[in-house]
Amino acid sequence: MGHTFTLVLDRKITDEESESMKKAGCDGAEFTTGAHPTNADILVTRLDIDTEAASLAEAIQSALDAVKTVPDLSAPGLFVPPQRNAAPGQDEKNSAAPPEPQK
Known part of the structure; x- marks a missing residue:
């Protein structure tokens, strides 16, 4: 089952640091560089991750x-985001999606 999430790093990383994280x-x-979410003057790296890990956690x-491997x-x-294709009771209880209305 696929899990997607984004990590925002505290700064822009170098090519060598991204290679180190890929190896880890x-x-x-997907590594992208953009403005910090709360301060457009600061550039940071975002990691958009879509993985087939056993669980979101x-x-x-x-x-x-992998982030810890870079000093x-x-x-x-x-x-x-709300996870697609989650099995009933798996990870959806931890997603940001609102609960289903009761009938």
Whole structure:
């Protein structure tokens, strides 16, 4: 089952740092650079991740572990959209989607 989420790093990373993160488990991530969500004057790197990990929690932890391989780097932002194709009771209870109305 696929899991998607975005990590926002605390700064713009170099090509060497992105290669290090890819080797540490973010090889399928899309690395983009853009403005910080709350301060347009600061450039940061975003990792858009779509993975087939066993669970959303495992996928997020794997990405955070890859971030830790780069000195002086952190991921202060995490965005998790409602997950597609979630099995009933799996990860959807942790998504940002509103609950289904009761009939």
